Amino acid sequence: MDFTLIFFYVLAATAVATALGLLLSRNAVYAALFLVLNLATVAVFYLLLGAPFVAMAQITVYAGAIMVLFLFVIMLLGAEKLPQGEVLPWQRPLAIGAAALLLVEAGYLLLQRVRLTAALPDPGTWENSMDALRQMASLLFTGYLLPFEVTSVLLLVAMVGAIVLTKREKGEPA
Amino acid sequence: MIPLNHYLLLSAILFTMGALGVLIRRNALIIFMSIELMLNSANLAFVAFARSFEQTSGQPVFNGQLFVFFVIAVAAAEVAIGLALIVAIFRVKRNVDVDQMSSLKG
Numbered sequence: 001m002d003f004t005l006i007f008f009y010v011l012a013a014t015a016v017a018t019a020l021g022l023l024l025s026r027n028a029v030y031a032a033l034f035l036v037l038n039l040a041t042v043a044v045f046y047l048l049l050g051a052p053f054v055a056m057a058q059i060t061v062y063a064g065a066i067m068v069l070f071l072f073v074i075m076l077l078g079a080e081k082l083p084q085g086e087v088l089p090w091q092r093p094l095a096i097g098a099a100a101l102l103l104v105e106a107g108y109l110l111l112q113r114v115r116l117t118a119a120l121p122d123p124g125t126w127e128n129s130m131d132a133l134r135q136m137a138s139l140l141f142t143g144y145l146l147p148f149e150v151t152s153v154l155l156l157v158a159m160v161g162a163i164v165l166t167k168r169e170k171g172e173p174a
Numbered sequence: 175m176i177p178l179n180h181y182l183l184l185s186a187i188l189f190t191m192g193a194l195g196v197l198i199r200r201n202a203l204i205i206f207m208s209i210e211l212m213l214n215s216a217n218l219a220f221v222a223f224a225r226s227f228e229q230t231s232g233q234p235v236f237n238g239q240l241f242v243f244f245v246i247a248v249a250a251a252e253v254a255i256g257l258a259l260i261v262a263i264f265r266v267k268r269n270v271d272v273d274q275m276s277s278l279k280g
Contacts, residue, residue, distance in 0.1 A: 023199070045218060
């Protein structure tokens with residue numbers, strides 16, 4: 001068996017196991033740390049697919065910035081654990097059944113296409129070169145210039161919105 | 175040399191686990207993390223399809239990777255707003271349990 005394929009299976013098992021850990025852990029801090037590991041695993045998949053810049057963006061933006069924000073809010077609110085409350089008895093089996101249905105549907109829709117068994121080539125030196133990065137950047141700043149600018153406005157609006165939402169109103173007690 | 179369907183199946187499994195997390199957990203923060211998991215699995219499918227398309231067309235194609243950038247940027251904006259909402263709700267309710275968030279006012 002191919003070494004890359006064994007590597008893929010180990011990583012895929014890690015990704016699924018960390019996603020399970022996210023689902024099942026009682027403590028929200030553990031869930032966040034499982035998600036960090038999952039995002040890092042997916043970053044390695046991006047490297048395997050010849051997308052090194054996306055992999056690095058995934059590590060810095062997702063696993064770095066976004067998850068630190070999550071951990072900060074969890075610890076700020078002290079919301080690691082919820083008190084046990086009453087749960088609807090039929091809700092959990094129904095959710096698991098619906099998720100199984102979704103998995104079958106998604107698997108069928110994604111896998112019924114042609115040419116799926118064609119093996120993707122391993123990334124060579126070109127995919128990891130500055131030349132590839134330069135070509136991608138020139139596409140981003142020519143063909144995708146308008147979406148890029150819209151994204152920057154979106155981030156600005158999100159920043160202002162987050163400040164307005166968490167700001168205390170005048171006279172409101174702490 | 176990994177076949178495309180391996181990536182797609184992994185993506186489908188991760189997406190389903192994210193959806194399951196949204197359905198069965200009651201902690202609003204963990205529901206949020208499950209949404210991140212779903213976005214992330216969609217990104218994985220994007221990059222895998224981009225790689226396959228690149229192989230078919232025989233020249234470098236970066237559109238799929240650029241889409242992933244936009245998804246990451248939108249996810250960052252979404253997390254900032256969502257966490258601000260959770261903090262604002264926590265101020266009033268002293269709780270992040272979604273079962274308690276059943277009234278529109280106060």
